[in-house]
Amino acid sequence: MAHEPTHSLDEKTEVHGGPDARAASEDDNQGTQAASPRALADIAASNAGTAQADAKPSYGTHSARSIPTANEVLERSDIPRMRAFHIFGVFAPLGAIALSLLLGGDPHAQKLFWAGTVIISLSNVGLVYLSGSPDRWRPVPVGTLWMIATAGSLSVLYYFGPFSGAVIIQLLGIVFISLGRDRLTSIGVVAISFFGHLAIAGPIMLGWTTDVGVLSSAFAESSQLVIAEVLVLGFFISGYALGRWARHVNRTALDELAAAVRMIGDQQQVLAEVNDAQALARVRANEGRWTGQMMGPYRLGFVLGRGAMGEVYEAVTPDHKPAAVKLLNARSDGSTSLVERFHREMAVIARLDSPHVVKVFALSAPDAPVPYIAMERLHGDDLATRLRNEPRMPSDELVVMLDQVARGLEVARLANVVHRDLKPHNLFFHEGRTWKILDFGVSKVLDSEGTLTGEGIVGTPQYMAPEQAAGQHVTHLADVYALGAIAYRCLTGRSPFKGKDLAELVYQVVHVPPMRPSLLGRVPTAVEDVLAIAMAKDPRKRFPSAMSFAQAFIAARRGRLVPVDPPSSAWS
Structure with a gap:
């Protein structure tokens, strides 16, 4: 069944510091979080003790301690x-x-x-x-x-x-x-x-x-x-x-x-993800306000997806080639600076030339009434959908996915672009052959003056690097961490972290090591060591690039000797 790239740069759920932040979803299809670093840090610090004392066991994280081998x-x-x-x-x-x-x-x-x-x-x-x-x-x-x-x-x-x-x-x-x-x-x-x-x-x-x-x-x-x-x-x-x-x-x-208990945990994880996906589907409709209208040279069709920053429409070019067009609603909110930063940074991202990065066809003019971006239309499923159908990814498929995604991230790294929101929803398996990275909407150009979200924390907490969650300086090493966290999810069937609210989740990402993968499934020690380096809390201890992580992971998965020195406190 054809599926479109609906999880892209305008599909964000912005959660600002305050009471609303506590309603953040726990699962890895949770929308991108954006909040003030200072406010979020204050919330996390005040709730740290409560989060540790009151957090209920979940099959995704600390409950694995009750499932000894x-x-x-x-x-x-x-x-x-x-x-x-x-x-x-x-x-x-x-x-x-x-x-x-x-x-x-x-x-x-x-x-x-x-x-x-x-x-x-x-x-x-x-x-x-x-x-x-x-x-x-x-x-x-x-x-x-x-x-x-x-x-x-x-x-x-x-x-x-x-x-x-x-x-x-x-x-x-x-x-x-x-x-x-x-x-x-x-x-x-x-x-x-x-x-x-x-x-x-x-x-x-x-x-x-x-x-x-x-x-x-x-x-x-x-x-x-x-x-x-x-x-x-x-x-x-x-x-x-x-x-x-x-x-x-x-x-x-x-x-x-133990296998039966793990299977129960997997089923609960899948059920939670399916429930969230169904909740998301209920708020979508096929037709939008721009259906049937022209946006530049593109005629818009049905809505493929909606997010906090706008809508994604199916579209065709004048020569009837398929495309996907994302419309930003920032101009309607009077956020002209957001549109300017969007154009400045997306112009750089549009030059990323990789078969593993979704191709950008065109950007709207800076003075366009409705800012938009046109890109290739994809057919298939994103990784989140695949993991809902099968909680763990077979090792041969995981190796292919990591290799292709790492190649796309390497192109971005060489262009000084950090994705900052790498997660299963933003990895798309196009036509059963090629993995593509979606949604550079919150990406950062390292040598630019601003970012799409200004001073806010952006990213999906379950896959967010600790320095990113703490509101610190973010480099391409944050993408290395996110790719490692995705590999963790694919191997174990669980997200690395869960929390009852955003503050607890951020606290765990910054301070608490994830559960040892081998307690959640059959993960070789060599692979576990490679993951430990990719997901190190200190970015200086990670692999220097996503490509080097993928190569080390593939070597370890195939039984080759990988000279690594994982942090002693990598796992709980």
């Missing part, structure tokens, strides 16, 4: 489970020593048993200490103590007999450690148990020694002992396999649960 959930359960087991492991061996005094047995085996149980008990004392805090729980010391305790348990087999019920002790330990995270430790425990038991039982089976255990197998024949040994060793291996399988099943179930 499967590994995180399992690790949280590992420590208390291990601690209870090790407390038992401290006292049970001491009780076994007392039991051995009643049982008697071979004196040498008994003394070896006492030494082994002391080793087991002391090892568990160390493990109880390590399991007392997640900060102390480290694989190397934990694994070392487990293997020492396992080696000590071989004395239990020697004292009671390798074919006695004492093998249950080792089997229990194997299953228990195999349920944990550390595969190497569990393999080490199995290996010590397996070969240790074989070392004790082997000579007995071969008739080289006798079983001196208090539960001796001296009555059994060699063939019976071989069968028993095969069963015992098989139990060890089965115990390991059972533990690892149980952990895998638990992790899979938790992953599916």
